[in-house]
Amino acid sequence: MEVQLREVDATGFETLRILGECDLYNAQHLTRAALERLARGVTHLRIDMAGVSYLDSTGVGAIIRLVQSAKKMGRELRFSGISGTPRRVLVMSNIISIMKEDATPEAKK
Amino acid sequence: MKPLIIRKLIVDEGNELFDAQGMKYVEFPSEFEGIRSFTAKVLEDCPERFLEGNLLEQQLSEIIKNGIKHGNGCDPRKRLRVWYDLRKRVRFIVEDEGPGFVDLDNWNDFFKRRQTALFNEDFDAFLALASWRGPRSDDSDGGNSLVAALEYWNGGMIYSARRNKVGVVRWFSHGSD
Numbered sequence: 001m002e003v004q005l006r007e008v009d010a011t012g013f014e015t016l017r018i019l020g021e022c023d024l025y026n027a028q029h030l031t032r033a034a035l036e037r038l039a040r041g042v043t044h045l046r047i048d049m050a051g052v053s054y055l056d057s058t059g060v061g062a063i064i065r066l067v068q069s070a071k072k073m074g075r076e077l078r079f080s081g082i083s084g085t086p087r088r089v090l091v092m093s094n095i096i097s098i099m100k101e102d103a104t105p106e107a108k109k
Numbered sequence: 110m111k112p113l114i115i116r117k118l119i120v121d122e123g124n125e126l127f128d129a130q131g132m133k134y135v136e137f138p139s140e141f142e143g144i145r146s147f148t149a150k151v152l153e154d155c156p157e158r159f160l161e162g163n164l165l166e167q168q169l170s171e172i173i174k175n176g177i178k179h180g181n182g183c184d185p186r187k188r189l190r191v192w193y194d195l196r197k198r199v200r201f202i203v204e205d206e207g208p209g210f211v212d213l214d215n216w217n218d219f220f221k222r223r224q225t226a227l228f229n230e231d232f233d234a235f236l237a238l239a240s241w242r243g244p245r246s247d248d249s250d251g252g253n254s255l256v257a258a259l260e261y262w263n264g265g266m267i268y269s270a271r272r273n274k275v276g277v278v279r280w281f282s283h284g285s286d
Contacts, residue, residue: 023145024144024145024170024174024249025142025145027249027251028248028249031248053163054163054166054167055167056167056170056171056251056254057171057250057251057252057253057254057257058249058250058251059251060251060253060257061240061250061251061252061253062251064236064239064240064251064252064253065240067236067239068236068237068239071236084162085161085162085163085164085167088161088162088164089164089167089257092256092257092260092261093253093254093256093257093260094223094224094227094235094239094256095239095253097227097232097235098232098235098236098239
């Protein structure tokens, strides 16, 4: 899995772009990268998941932890590009209900 | 308003899901690093129509992970035994050598509170209950695999009396061969 940082865009959000498989072996990279941005004072953070090809329960757990942390810190955390199997996993675990999503065509799949 | 339906993990030693007659069999050492490759090995001849992208792989991987990590404690001397049948539907029996899922009843109680919070749209409570944290949970445990499993294994998910063996089945709407 690769985590790419994109600078603040016109909407005021900094974006972390996740590429590849987010699983039991590497989901901690997502947690670490996002918590590091929040700790550095980023107030509006987006996780772009359009490049995620595989998501397991450890990856879902990482997302839960980030949502909990952002809420506790009073930060705005959004997600984009969730589709395919990762979306089905998030729906089956009910976690999609607590994720704020950008309105993109991918989010409707 | 839709009624609140809460599924449960069930213990039923005599359940037909534990009948391994006619199933293929493979066993693995309890190596954490091997979890995904073991899963791929079991599914290497799986018909494409059952894979649903990588959803089947993901769900089976969670069961294998639970057996290797929580059941066998990643002790490579302990074996994980897998029976599988990929005809008409997908069915698996996975058995480890551990003490069994001793927190099963606590997990059912947790799941009831979690789903009730979701049903009531109490998202603060739901967020606090989003992940199951057992006595031995760590950062590689998402705490949500069983939630999705109860949804995915639509033909049943049953534990043995010792709770160290689980039988699961998923049927597909596009029917049998």
